[in-house]
Amino acid sequence: MAHKLRVNGIVEESVADGPGLRYVVFTQGCPHNCRGCHNPETHDPAGGYDLRVDDICVAFTENPLLSGITFSGGEPFLQPEPLCLLAEYAHRLHRNVITYSGFTFERLLLQAETNPFVGRLLDLTDVLIDGPYIEARRDLELPFRGSANQRMLTRADRDALRRRESPSFSPAARVFTPSAHI
Numbered sequence: 001m002a003h004k005l006r007v008n009g010i011v012e013e014s015v016a017d018g019p020g021l022r023y024v025v026f027t028q029g030c031p032h033n034c035r036g037c038h039n040p041e042t043h044d045p046a047g048g049y050d051l052r053v054d055d056i057c058v059a060f061t062e063n064p065l066l067s068g069i070t071f072s073g074g075e076p077f078l079q080p081e082p083l084c085l086l087a088e089y090a091h092r093l094h095r096n097v098i099t100y101s102g103f104t105f106e107r108l109l110l111q112a113e114t115n116p117f118v119g120r121l122l123d124l125t126d127v128l129i130d131g132p133y134i135e136a137r138r139d140l141e142l143p144f145r146g147s148a149n150q151r152m153l154t155r156a157d158r159d160a161l162r163r164r165e166s167p168s169f170s171p172a173a174r175v176f177t178p179s180a181h182i
């Protein structure tokens with residue numbers, strides 16, 4: 001049976017959801033209910049529509065100008081298994097993967113203890129943008145994020161956090177360029 005993903009929509013070319021030109025998958029379903037959320041139509045898990053992972057891969061392949069794929073939402077980690085397939089495919093094409101989550105990285109690590117696909121999606125993610133949108137910490141100057149609590153965590157940052165060390169820089173201050181090796 002073909003793998004399916006429940007989505008709210010697809011944006012085939014975006015410069016607002018990570019560095020470079022990106023293919024953005026807005027997943028359907030979100031439990032966080034952040035005050036001031038800009039995508040409330042993504043919250044209902046029964047909303048949106050199904051797409052076949054294979055069809056998303058075909059569409060992604062058709063644009064050679066893309067830097068990578070972004071998983072946004074909604075809450076992508078509600079559907080980690082089909083997103084792992086997409087992320088693996090993107091890496092085979094030497095494109096990078098950015099994943100947003102309303103969960104913090106630390107919460108996702110706990111989920112990974114009982115759901116191996118959560119851990120796998122973390123492993124396949126080049127940059128994780130984590131944490132809920134907090135309206136009181138809204139900051140329009142932040143690249144690719146809505147509020148100052150949200151972090152942009154590279155693999156190195158996450159490794160450091162796993163070791164309970166502070167990253168050697170502030171992840172919130174990191175600015176990526178389209179050519180940045182992430």
Ligand code: SF4
Binds near residue numbers: 101
């Ligand atoms: S995590 Fe994102 S989509 Fe979900 S409620 Fe918060 S801002 Fe909205």
